[in-house]
Amino acid sequence: MGRYVALCLLVLVVIGTGGALTSIAATSTLEAGTHHDVIRHGAATGDSLDDPACPRAQIAQARGENAATGHTAVADAGSHSSASDHQAAPQIVELYPNPTTYGNAGEYLVLETPPKTTLENWSLTDGHTTARLPNETVSGRVAVSMNATETAQLTDERVLELEGTLRLAVDGDTLTLRADGDPVDQVSYERAPLADQWYRTAHSAPASATAQTPTDADGQWWPRDATCLPVSSAEVESATVFVLPDGPDIPLETIREAEDRLLLAGYTLTSESVADELVAAHERGVDVAVLLESGPVGGTPETTESLLEMLEENGVEVRATGGEGARYRYHHPKYAVADDHVLVMSENWNPSGVGGESSRGWGVSLEDEALAADLETVFDTDFAGWDTASNAAYRANATFVDDEANTGQSFPATHDPESVPVESAELLVAPDNAEGRLNELLAGADEEILIKQASLDADLSLVDTALKAADDGVDVKLLLDSTWYHEDENAAVATELEQAVDNDASLEARLLEDTSSFEKIHAKGVIIDREVAVVGSANWNENAFQNNREVLVALHGEAAASYYATVFEDDWDGDTSRLPFGLSLTVIIALIIAAFVGHRYLRFGDEH
Numbered sequence: 001m002g003r004y005v006a007l008c009l010l011v012l013v014v015i016g017t018g019g020a021l022t023s024i025a026a027t028s029t030l031e032a033g034t035h036h037d038v039i040r041h042g043a044a045t046g047d048s049l050d051d052p053a054c055p056r057a058q059i060a061q062a063r064g065e066n067a068a069t070g071h072t073a074v075a076d077a078g079s080h081s082s083a084s085d086h087q088a089a090p091q092i093v094e095l096y097p098n099p100t101t102y103g104n105a106g107e108y109l110v111l112e113t114p115p116k117t118t119l120e121n122w123s124l125t126d127g128h129t130t131a132r133l134p135n136e137t138v139s140g141r142v143a144v145s146m147n148a149t150e151t152a153q154l155t156d157e158r159v160l161e162l163e164g165t166l167r168l169a170v171d172g173d174t175l176t177l178r179a180d181g182d183p184v185d186q187v188s189y190e191r192a193p194l195a196d197q198w199y200r201t202a203h204s205a206p207a208s209a210t211a212q213t214p215t216d217a218d219g220q221w222w223p224r225d226a227t228c229l230p231v232s233s234a235e236v237e238s239a240t241v242f243v244l245p246d247g248p249d250i251p252l253e254t255i256r257e258a259e260d261r262l263l264l265a266g267y268t269l270t271s272e273s274v275a276d277e278l279v280a281a282h283e284r285g286v287d288v289a290v291l292l293e294s295g296p297v298g299g300t301p302e303t304t305e306s307l308l309e310m311l312e313e314n315g316v317e318v319r320a321t322g323g324e325g326a327r328y329r330y331h332h333p334k335y336a337v338a339d340d341h342v343l344v345m346s347e348n349w350n351p352s353g354v355g356g357e358s359s360r361g362w363g364v365s366l367e368d369e370a371l372a373a374d375l376e377t378v379f380d381t382d383f384a385g386w387d388t389a390s391n392a393a394y395r396a397n398a399t400f401v402d403d404e405a406n407t408g409q410s411f412p413a414t415h416d417p418e419s420v421p422v423e424s425a426e427l428l429v430a431p432d433n434a435e436g437r438l439n440e441l442l443a444g445a446d447e448e449i450l451i452k453q454a455s456l457d458a459d460l461s462l463v464d465t466a467l468k469a470a471d472d473g474v475d476v477k478l479l480l481d482s483t484w485y486h487e488d489e490n491a492a493v494a495t496e497l498e499q500a501v502d503n504d505a506s507l508e509a510r511l512l513e514d515t516s517s518f519e520k521i522h523a524k525g526v527i528i529d530r531e532v533a534v535v536g537s538a539n540w541n542e543n544a545f546q547n548n549r550e551v552l553v554a555l556h557g558e559a560a561a562s563y564y565a566t567v568f569e570d571d572w573d574g575d576t577s578r579l580p581f582g583l584s585l586t587v588i589i590a591l592i593i594a595a596f597v598g599h600r601y602l603r604f605g606d607e608h
Contacts, residue, residue: 054228054432055220058199062094062110062141090117091185092177092217093141095198096224097168099154100325106150107168108143109175110157115139121180124166126173131166154224168192174216188216195325196221226327227381231433232374233426239366239555241533241563242417244347245410245518247363248356250417251336251343252277254365258338262288263379265551267332267537268296270303270350270403279314291383293331294322294394299401301350312391319383320394326387328431329547333537337379340372341365342427344536344553346524357409359522360571362452362535362564364553371427375551378429382549411518415567420559430538430550439465441528441554445474450527450568454481454520456540458493458500463540467500470507479572481521482511515574525564533561 094110109124119133124144133144138158145151148161168175174188189198198219222228242250255262255277262281269275269292282288290311311318321331334353336343345363347353353361382388389397428434442449442465449466456463456478470476478497480490494509501507512521526534536552538544555561 054222054226055199055201056228056230058093058201058220059222059228062199088114089179089184090114090122090177091200092175092187093200094143095168095175095187095189095192095219096154097173097189097198098170098192098194098196099224100195101150101154104168104170106145106147106154108145108151108155108159109168110141110143110155111138111177112141113138119160123164123178123181124162125176125178126166126169127176129165129167131162131164133162134160136160186216187219189219193221193223195224195327197224223327225381225385227378227429227432229374229378229429229432231426231428231437232371233424234368234370236366236368236371236422236425238419239364239422239425239560240417240419241555241560242363242365243415243523243564243567244345244353244359244361244363245356246413246415247417248354250363250365251345251347251349251354254336254338254341254343255281257341258286258288260286260339261337261376262286263337263376263383264288264290264349265292265331265333265335265379265382266290266349267293267330267334268301268304268348268350269307270301270348271353271355272303272307274349274354275307275311278311278316282314282316288316289379289383290316290318291331291379291388292318292320294320294389294398296330299399301403302400303403305395305398305400308391308395318391318394319388320391320398321382321385321388323387323389327382327385328549329543330549331382332544332548333551335375335537335551337372337375340369341367342372342375342553344551346522346535346537351408352519353522356411358519360452360518360520362523362525362567364535364555364560366422366425366553368425371425374427378551409519412516414517414570415563418563420557420563422555422557422560424556426554426556428534428536428552428554430545430548430552434536434538434550434552435461435545437554438462438526438534438552441532441534442466442469442526445469445528447474447529448527449474449476449529450565451476451478451540452521452523452525452568452571453478453540454522454524455486455490456480456493457542458496460540460542460545462545463497467497467505467507470501470505473506476505476507477568477572478507478509479521479568480509480511482513483520487511510572512571512574515571517571517574521571527561527565527568530561530565531558532556533564535564 090111090113092109093112097107098104099106116137116139118137120135122133124131131146141157143151143155143157143159144162145159146162146166148159151159170192172190174186176183177185187200198221200217201220240250252273255274258281264278278288278290308318334345334347334349343363343365345361347359347361347363352358426437428437439461442462449469451466466476478494480494482490490511494511497509498507524536524538524540532554534552534554536550538550538552544550
């Protein structure tokens with residue numbers, strides 16, 4: 001199928017934190033394909049596939065998919081879902097109060113109804129206005145709206161037009177479904193995020209058609225058409241582990257060796273070498289597609305414009321995703337799928353990242369048909385989204401800014417790439433499942449946690465889990481970047497973390513000083529008990545895990561974990577400065593103020 005592609009640009013910024021999603025318990029899978037050698041997280045032991053990140057079962061039902069497999073469900077004629085077959089009365093299961101249309105035209109809600117439900121004398125009210133449902137007989141799911149024509153452009157559900165007046169308030173409201181004037185179901189919601197859908201998550205049935213007022217149902221907001229995927233895991237024999245700037249050949253080799261398909265996703269793209277390899281792959285008959293962030297912080301580097309033009313002229317399909325109400329705050333992953341090979345990194349597709357001219361980054365390349373297929377599902381869904389634009393449309397509307405000058409620096413290759421045995425690998429994606437699974441891995445640590453980040457948010461749940469591990473006797477080390485746009489904030493955070501644990505806890509934080517091995521830390525990795533290593537694009541802040549599209553891989557196996565641990569130790573023992581534990585209160589306050597100022601005004605200088 002045709003894919004759209006978007007271009008990844010480099011900007012020195014840590015994506016700021018965004019609004020948190022309310023946690024709920026969901027129960028299975030949505031869009032990931034099922035492969036015979038893929039183990040869904042939790043399934044092997046009979047545990048629930050629940051993940052607090054997204055309302056998985058509800059979205060699967062809404063999209064007509066089997067919640068356990070992600071396959072399209074087979075339903076009886078006239079019924080979208082078999083769930084309604086055992087339902088006593090209609091209930092409100094979805095709301096879409098704040099679409100991106102002008103004046104919120106087409107806003108709607110979805111009812112789940114028992115088979116052959118007659119809607120005569122049914123109505124919806126917000127307590128101020130009332131709209132009547134048409135005298136229709138329905139089964140299963142049906143959308144109702146004041147503007148059926150507009151709503152039909154926003155949903156695949158059957159749409160019925162209401163009679164009367166009803167507006168779904170963006171600021172929040174209470175809606176009551178009535179039969180013959182008696183309340184049957186009721187939902188309340190707070191302010192509706194732009195382009196988010198509300199999914200009912202309560203398992204209790206609505207009240208019967210009596211005068212008794214039903215209890216408000218619980219629900220969860222989730223971006224329209226965003227994925228809601230479970231963690232997938234596969235047995236993998238080996239992987240190529242590498243770090244940058246030491247191993248810049250691995251990303252190019254991955255592209256160069258593609259024979260049938262090549263999917264490249266990123267935040268920014270300014271590397272001419274990468275663009276040349278994309279064109280070369282297309283010319284040898286590979287199906288090539290690229291997807292990038294349309295609005296990186298600070299604007300799109302001007303080098304990107306010429307590369308986009310070159311890619312379009314040579315037939316490489318590129319799309320960009322983002323904009324008002326987009327499914328994700330930022331499209332921030334750095335990965336490629338080349339045939340059955342999966343490449344996941346912390347580095348952007350630019351000279352300072354994959355080119356090996358600046359950043360300390362982590363990457364991994366592995367071959368597995370199942371994981372490649374699952375990552376292709378992520379790419380295809382993101383690529384075909386309503387919030388993507390073609391190459392030409394993107395260039396016409398993008399703001400291109402001066403590039404940071406390429407220094408052309410070279411660094412010694414101290415840590416060569418290695419092919420190592422691996423027991424298994426897990427594919428994690430945000431906002432779908434990454435934060436929950438990483439918390440599980442961290443909570444399972446027995447001896448050691450090594451964390452390397454450009455910067456981190458001390459309030460993140462992952463940090464809290466690491467602090468708890470330190471209090472429980474696990475040795476925790478954090479190595480943070482110290483470039484000028486990170487130094488003050490990271491110093492304050494490091495001090496705060498060291499003082500947040502018990503006196504006898506083993507937690508130490510260091511800021512990297514000048515080193516001849518690389519220019520700055522851009523890695524976003526963690527090593528647990530030298531048995532698990534996590535490599536990927538997610539900065540340790542709330543926005544990354546709850547609002548961005550991020551992709552990570554968790555490698556299980558001592559050899560892979562030991563490789564990254566060796567790099568960590570070398571960087572840790574290099575030119576680093578230990579933060580004094582006994583800083584005075586005045587100094588601590590000064591550091592926190594500096595961190596706030598840096599967060600607010602120097603965010604443009606952060607790395608992605």
